[in-house]
Amino acid sequence: MDVQLKILRYNPEKDTEPYFQDFTVKGVSNDWRLLDVLQEIKWQQDGTLTFRYSCAHGICGSDGMKVNGKNRLACSLLLKDINTKKTIVVEPLPSLPIIKDLVVDMTSFFSKYEVVKPYLINATPPPQNGERLQSNEDAEKLFESAKCILCACCTTSCPSTWTNENYLGPAAMLKAYRFVYDTRDDAANERLDILDTPDGIWRCHTIFNCIEACPKEINLTWHFSQLKKRISSREM
Amino acid sequence: MIKTFDVVIVGAGGAGLRAAVEIPKEYSCAVISKVFPPRSHTGTAQGGVCAALGNMEEDSWENHAFDTVKGSDYLGDQDSIDVMCQDAIRAIIELEHMGMPFSRNEKGQIAQRKFGGHTKPADKNDPYTKRVPVMRSCYSADRTGHVMLQTLFENSIKNQVTFFSEYFATDLIVEDGVCKGVVAMDIATSEITVFQAKAVLFATGGYGRVFRITSNAHAGTGDGMALVYRAGLPLEDMEFFQFHPTGLWKLGILVSEAARGEGGILKNKDGERFMERYAPTVKDLAPRDMVSRAIITEIREGRGVKGSDGTDYVYLDLTHLGKEVIDEKLPEITGFARTYLGVEPTTDPIPIQPTAHYAMGGIPTNVDCEVLKNEKGDIVKGLYAAGECACVSVHGGNRLGTNSLLDLVVFGRRGGKAIADFLKDAKFHEISESAADRTRNVIESIMENKGTEKISNLRTELQNNMMELCGIFRNEQDLRRMIEILRDLRERAKNVFLQDKGRVFNTELIGALELHNLLDTAEATVFSAYARQESRGAHTREDFTSRNDAEWMKHSFAFMKDGGVPELKYKPVTITRYQPMERKY
Numbered sequence: 001m002d003v004q005l006k007i008l009r010y011n012p013e014k015d016t017e018p019y020f021q022d023f024t025v026k027g028v029s030n031d032w033r034l035l036d037v038l039q040e041i042k043w044q045q046d047g048t049l050t051f052r053y054s055c056a057h058g059i060c061g062s063d064g065m066k067v068n069g070k071n072r073l074a075c076s077l078l079l080k081d082i083n084t085k086k087t088i089v090v091e092p093l094p095s096l097p098i099i100k101d102l103v104v105d106m107t108s109f110f111s112k113y114e115v116v117k118p119y120l121i122n123a124t125p126p127p128q129n130g131e132r133l134q135s136n137e138d139a140e141k142l143f144e145s146a147k148c149i150l151c152a153c154c155t156t157s158c159p160s161t162w163t164n165e166n167y168l169g170p171a172a173m174l175k176a177y178r179f180v181y182d183t184r185d186d187a188a189n190e191r192l193d194i195l196d197t198p199d200g201i202w203r204c205h206t207i208f209n210c211i212e213a214c215p216k217e218i219n220l221t222w223h224f225s226q227l228k229k230r231i232s233s234r235e236m
Numbered sequence: 237m238i239k240t241f242d243v244v245i246v247g248a249g250g251a252g253l254r255a256a257v258e259i260p261k262e263y264s265c266a267v268i269s270k271v272f273p274p275r276s277h278t279g280t281a282q283g284g285v286c287a288a289l290g291n292m293e294e295d296s297w298e299n300h301a302f303d304t305v306k307g308s309d310y311l312g313d314q315d316s317i318d319v320m321c322q323d324a325i326r327a328i329i330e331l332e333h334m335g336m337p338f339s340r341n342e343k344g345q346i347a348q349r350k351f352g353g354h355t356k357p358a359d360k361n362d363p364y365t366k367r368v369p370v371m372r373s374c375y376s377a378d379r380t381g382h383v384m385l386q387t388l389f390e391n392s393i394k395n396q397v398t399f400f401s402e403y404f405a406t407d408l409i410v411e412d413g414v415c416k417g418v419v420a421m422d423i424a425t426s427e428i429t430v431f432q433a434k435a436v437l438f439a440t441g442g443y444g445r446v447f448r449i450t451s452n453a454h455a456g457t458g459d460g461m462a463l464v465y466r467a468g469l470p471l472e473d474m475e476f477f478q479f480h481p482t483g484l485w486k487l488g489i490l491v492s493e494a495a496r497g498e499g500g501i502l503k504n505k506d507g508e509r510f511m512e513r514y515a516p517t518v519k520d521l522a523p524r525d526m527v528s529r530a531i532i533t534e535i536r537e538g539r540g541v542k543g544s545d546g547t548d549y550v551y552l553d554l555t556h557l558g559k560e561v562i563d564e565k566l567p568e569i570t571g572f573a574r575t576y577l578g579v580e581p582t583t584d585p586i587p588i589q590p591t592a593h594y595a596m597g598g599i600p601t602n603v604d605c606e607v608l609k610n611e612k613g614d615i616v617k618g619l620y621a622a623g624e625c626a627c628v629s630v631h632g633g634n635r636l637g638t639n640s641l642l643d644l645v646v647f648g649r650r651g652g653k654a655i656a657d658f659l660k661d662a663k664f665h666e667i668s669e670s671a672a673d674r675t676r677n678v679i680e681s682i683m684e685n686k687g688t689e690k691i692s693n694l695r696t697e698l699q700n701n702m703m704e705l706c707g708i709f710r711n712e713q714d715l716r717r718m719i720e721i722l723r724d725l726r727e728r729a730k731n732v733f734l735q736d737k738g739r740v741f742n743t744e745l746i747g748a749l750e751l752h753n754l755l756d757t758a759e760a761t762v763f764s765a766y767a768r769q770e771s772r773g774a775h776t777r778e779d780f781t782s783r784n785d786a787e788w789m790k791h792s793f794a795f796m797k798d799g800g801v802p803e804l805k806y807k808p809v810t811i812t813r814y815q816p817m818e819r820k821y
C-alpha cells in the first residue's frame with residue numbers, strides 16, 4: 001500500500017519559517033514503523049529530511065515527534081495503528097525550539113531534569129561489603145518511574161508547559177518521584193521543596209496529556225498525585 | 237577551534253560514563269557523544285549483569301571465571317577474565333550504592349537469576365565434568381541496561397561532568413606512538429573542533445550495523461574502532477561477532493536470554509525442544525554461539541517456520557511461565573512482541589531468529605585499558621579504550637550473556653583509574669589547528685562529490701552481504717566473495733552524492749561518515765575471518781569445522797594497509813589456570 005505524509009520542514013539556513021511538505025511512500029505494509037517510513041523518505045527520496053533516531057525499538061528515546069497531533073516515538077508507532085487512508089501529519093515535538101525539520105533543541109528539557117537533583121543522595125556511608133537492603137516491594141515502587149527514557153513526549157505534550165516555559169514539567173517531576181520514594185535516599189525533603197514552588201508540581205492540572213503521550217505507558221499523573229499528597233502532608 | 241581538556245572520553249554509554257565518574261575533580265574532563273548520553277546503546281541491554289554475589293545460592297567468582305573462559309572457547313585471556321570476575325562483586329555493589337534500582341530477593345539483597353552459560357559444579361569434587369545452571373545474573377526486571385545507563389548518567393550529573401552531546405568524532409591524533417587528542421564535529425553546526433588532551437578514552441561501542449539483522453542501534457557503526465584502525469593501530473579478533481539466538485523475527489530486536497533464564501523454551505516447527513539434542517545438560521541455557529548455530533541448523537534441515545518475508549524462524553515459547561511471571565520479570569520484551577509482531581506471549585510462542593548482537597573483538601587493550609599498538613603488547617601513550625569497542629580480551633571467541641554490562645563497569649572504572657594515575661605526570665602535546673585538516677578534507681570531498689551512489693544503497697548492500705557471506709556460518713568461497721564485494725563498495729563509496737549541502741544538523745553527512753566506518757570495520761572482520769582456518773566460538777567455518785588449538789590459540793591483530801588488504805599478526809592467548817578442554821554443555 002501507499003501512504004501520504006505531510007511533514008513540517010524547517011531549515012534555518014534557507015527558510016524564514018516552517019512549512020509543510022507532502023510525501024508519498026509506496027509499497028509499505030501495515031507492520032512498518034513510522035520510523036521505517038521516514039527512513040525510506042530520507043534514504044530514497046529526500047536526503048535533507050532530518051530527524052533523530054537510534055535504537056528503533058522504543059528504548060533510547062531519540063525519535064519523539066508529533067504525529068497526527070499526538071506525541072509519539074516514530075519507532076514505536078506502527079502504520080496499522082494509524083489511519084493510513086488519511087494523510088499522516090508529522091511535526092516536531094511542540095514547545096521546544098526547532099533546530100531543523102523534526103529535530104528540536106533539548107537544552108531546556110535536560111536542564112529541568114537536572115533541577116530535581118536526579119541522583120541518589122544519602123549521607124550515611126553504605127555497608128562496606130554489601131548492598132543497601134531494600135524489600136522487593138519497595139524496589140518495585142520505583143520501577144514504573146525508572147522506566148522513563150527521557151524522550152520528552154510527556155513534557156512537550158503538557159499545556160502547562162506550553163503556557164509557562166519555566167514549568168518543570170512531567171519528565172523532571174517523575175524523576176523526582178523516582179528518588180523521593182527510594183528508601184535508600186535521604187533528600188526527599190530537598191526535592192519536595194523544589195517541587196513545591198510556583199513553577200513546580202502545582203502547575204500540574206491533571207490534564208492527563210502526559211499519560212496519553214508516554215510511550216512507556218507510565219501513569220505519570222498518579223505519581224504526581226502521590227507527590228502532591230506527600231507535600232501537603234508534610235509537617236509545617 | 238581548539239579546546240583543551242586533561243581527559244577526553246569519546247562515547248557516553250556505560251563504559252564512558254563509568255570512566256568519567258572516576259576522573260578526579262582536579263582534572264578537566266570532557267565527554268563527547270554522538271547522541272545524548274541516555275540515548276546510548278547500553279540502555280537496550282535487558283537481562284542482567286553477572287557477579288557471584290551468592291545471594292540466591294552458593295557461588296564463587298572462580299565459577300564465574302571458569303564459565304567465562306569456557307564460554308570464550310578458550311580464546312579469552314585468563315588473567316583479564318580473573319580481573320573482571322573477581323571485581324564483579326564490588327562493581328555490582330557499587331552500582332547499588334550509586335542508586336541503581338535492582339529487583340530484590342526476600343532478604344532485600346539484589347535478586348539473581350539464571351543465564352546462558354553461567355554454571356556451577358554439580359559435584360564439588362569434580363568441578364568440570366558436569367555443571368548445572370546457577371543464579372548469578374543481577375537484574376532489574378528486563379531493563380537492567382536501561383537503569384544502569386540512567387544511574388551512571390545521574391552520577392555523572394552529580395559529578396558535574398562536561399558533555400559535548402551530538403558531537404561526532406572524526407579523527408584520532410596519534411603521532412610517534414603518543415595520543416594527542418581527537419577531532420570532532422558538532423552535528424548541530426558542522427563546526428570542527430580539535431580536542432587537545434593528555435589522555436583519550438574510547439568507549440564508542442560496537443558495529444552491529446554492519447549486518448542486516450541486528451539488535452544494535454543505528455548508532456552502532458564502529459566509529460571508534462574505525463578511527464583507531466585508520467590511525468594505523470590494530471583491531472583485535474574482529475572475526476568474532478556474536479549472533480544472539482533470540483532476535484525478534486524480521487526486526488532483530490533483542491529478546492533477552494532472561495526469557496530462557498526464567499524458563500522459556502526454544503521449539504522448532506514440530507514443537508520439539510530441539511536444544512536437548514545440542515546441549516543435553518543445560519539445554520536452552522547453552523551459550524549464544526551454540527544456540528544460534530542450533531537454530532540455523534534446525535532451519536537448514538527443514539525444521540524452521542517459513543515467514544511471510546521468505547526468511548525462516550523458530551519459536552521461543554513462554555506460555556507455560558504464566559502471566560504473572562511474564563508481566564513481572566519480562567515486561568519489556570513481551571511488550572516488543574506485542575507491539576512489533578502482534579504476538580501475545582502469554583498465549584502464543586514468539587517467532588525469533590538469530591540477530592547480530594555483539595563484537596567480541598575491537599581495540600586491543602591491556603587490563604588497565606591502555607591501547608596496544610602491536611601484537612607484542614606495546615602501548616600507545618595516553619590512549620585508552622573500554623567497553624564493547626575494546627578487546628581486553630575477556631570475551632574471547634564468544635561472550636557470555638550479562639558479561640557485557642559487567643565489562644562496561646569494571647573496565648570503565650579501571651580506565652578512569654589508569655588515566656587518573658597517568659595524569660599525575662602527563663603533559664599536553666603540541667597540536668595545531670591543522671590537526672583537523674584530514675577531517676576537513678574528508679568532509680569537503682563528501683559534500684562536493686558529484687557522484688551517483690546513494691549512501692543507503694551501499695550500506696544495504698554491505699549489510700545484506702555481510703549477513704549472507706560473513707554471518708553465523710562462513711567458508712572460504714563466501715569470504716572471498718565478500719572481499720571482492722567490499723572492494724567494490726569501497727570504490728563506489730568514493731562516488732556518493734549528498735542532497736543535503738547544509739551545515740546545520742546534516743545527518744546525511746553523518747551517514748556518509750558512518751558508512752566509511754562500517755566499511756573499515758567490515759574489512760578487518762572479513763580478512764580476519766578469512767585467515768582463521770578453524771571453528772571457535774562465534775567464528776564457524778564450514779570448511780574447517782573443529783577448533784585447532786595447536787595452531788590457533790592466538791588473537792588476530794589486523795592492521796590497515798594501502799591497497800585494501802590488511803596485514804594480520806597474532807598474539808598468543810594468556811592461559812593461567814584452565815587448559816583448553818572440549819566445550820560441551
